[in-house]
Amino acid sequence: MSMTQSQLRANEAELIKSVCDGEREAFYELTRPYERMIYATAISVVKNPADAEEVAQEAVLKAFSNLSSFRAESKFSTWLVQITYNEAKMKLRKARPHLYESIDDPQPSEDADYWPKDFADWRPISSELFERDEVRQAIQNATNSLSHIYREVYVLRDVQNLSTKETATILGISEGAVKIRLLRARLQMRDTLAPGIDGCWVKGQPYQKVRPW
Amino acid sequence: MATIEISCLEVWREISNYLDEEISHEMRERMEAHFKACAHCNAVLDGTRNVVGLVGDGRLFQMPEGFNKRLYKKIQGLP
Numbered sequence: 001m002s003m004t005q006s007q008l009r010a011n012e013a014e015l016i017k018s019v020c021d022g023e024r025e026a027f028y029e030l031t032r033p034y035e036r037m038i039y040a041t042a043i044s045v046v047k048n049p050a051d052a053e054e055v056a057q058e059a060v061l062k063a064f065s066n067l068s069s070f071r072a073e074s075k076f077s078t079w080l081v082q083i084t085y086n087e088a089k090m091k092l093r094k095a096r097p098h099l100y101e102s103i104d105d106p107q108p109s110e111d112a113d114y115w116p117k118d119f120a121d122w123r124p125i126s127s128e129l130f131e132r133d134e135v136r137q138a139i140q141n142a143t144n145s146l147s148h149i150y151r152e153v154y155v156l157r158d159v160q161n162l163s164t165k166e167t168a169t170i171l172g173i174s175e176g177a178v179k180i181r182l183l184r185a186r187l188q189m190r191d192t193l194a195p196g197i198d199g200c201w202v203k204g205q206p207y208q209k210v211r212p213w
Numbered sequence: 214m215a216t217i218e219i220s221c222l223e224v225w226r227e228i229s230n231y232l233d234e235e236i237s238h239e240m241r242e243r244m245e246a247h248f249k250a251c252a253h254c255n256a257v258l259d260g261t262r263n264v265v266g267l268v269g270d271g272r273l274f275q276m277p278e279g280f281n282k283r284l285y286k287k288i289q290g291l292p
Contacts, residue, residue, distance in 0.1 A: 028288060035281060040274040049277050056280075057287050064291060113222060118260070119253040139273060158268050164235070183229035189268070190260040 012076045020068050027064055034077050037160055038084045044155035045088035046095075047144055055091050059084035074169065081156070082170045114187050118194040142192040146185050153178055154185035219243050224254045228261055 003011065018026035038059055043052035063083050070079055143151060156167040168175045224247050230236045231244055248255050
């Protein structure tokens with residue numbers, strides 16, 4: 001049975017209180033449902049599993065030490081993901097200081113329209129397709145090929161199903177920017193994945209492009 | 214009242230908002246009229262919807278084996 005949002009919040013508030021009263025076990029219970037979310041956020045920034053795990057651990061420890069400063073205006077999950085995102089960015093800066101600038105300054109021009117490149121029809125995709133390693137790998141590669149400003153939004157919105165508002169809060173950008181970046185990311189993902197997903201992965205057939213011009 | 218036509222480019226700009234149902238009723242009607250007539254935009258819509266559904270599946274980022282145990286250990290090791 002799934003909890004409603006308000007039940008979840010009440011339950012989390014209870015757990016937070018217990019942790020602040022010194023019950024460490026409660027912290028484990030509090031963060032456990034979000035482990036995957038934390039990990040996915042971390043890897044969307046740092047890109048490799050070992051760094052992502054380190055970031056995730058640092059983020060959770062930081063959340064523990066700062067728990068008393070958590071204000072219930074935001075969701076606990078949003079707060080946790082925000083800490084993770086900041087930790088991940090810090091890690092990236094430390095590892096690649098020469099890229100420091102490019103982490104914050106969006107380089108791809110955001111105003112330019114993205115023109116879809118592929119107009120072939122897609123068959124509906126079955127969820128069994130996802131069980132195949134090469135399919136998961138292809139999706140991960142496609143995700144990694146997005147510029148970081150698009151990838152971050154994409155992972156929070158579409159992979160983790162966070163709202164536009166939550167994503168904007170976590171990344172410190174406007175909701176409008178979230179929408180524009182998400183559009184770009186989705187169209188680009190579609191173009192990147194189209195050759196594999198139009199059915200040839202499933203049926204072993206060659207990809208048939210239908211070009212309008 | 215006739216629905217005002219929109220171009221493919223305008224449709225692409227809104228396609229993500231369309232999927233998220235974050236557009237006005239009026240824009241939705243215009244886009245739907247466009248999708249009926251334009252196979253290419255229909256293909257873009259279907260493909261984008263597929264991509265959204267596929268990655269939202271939750272299995273994309275598998276946590277490394279033992280992730281949970283190691284994290285627990287870290288928490289226990291806190292002063």
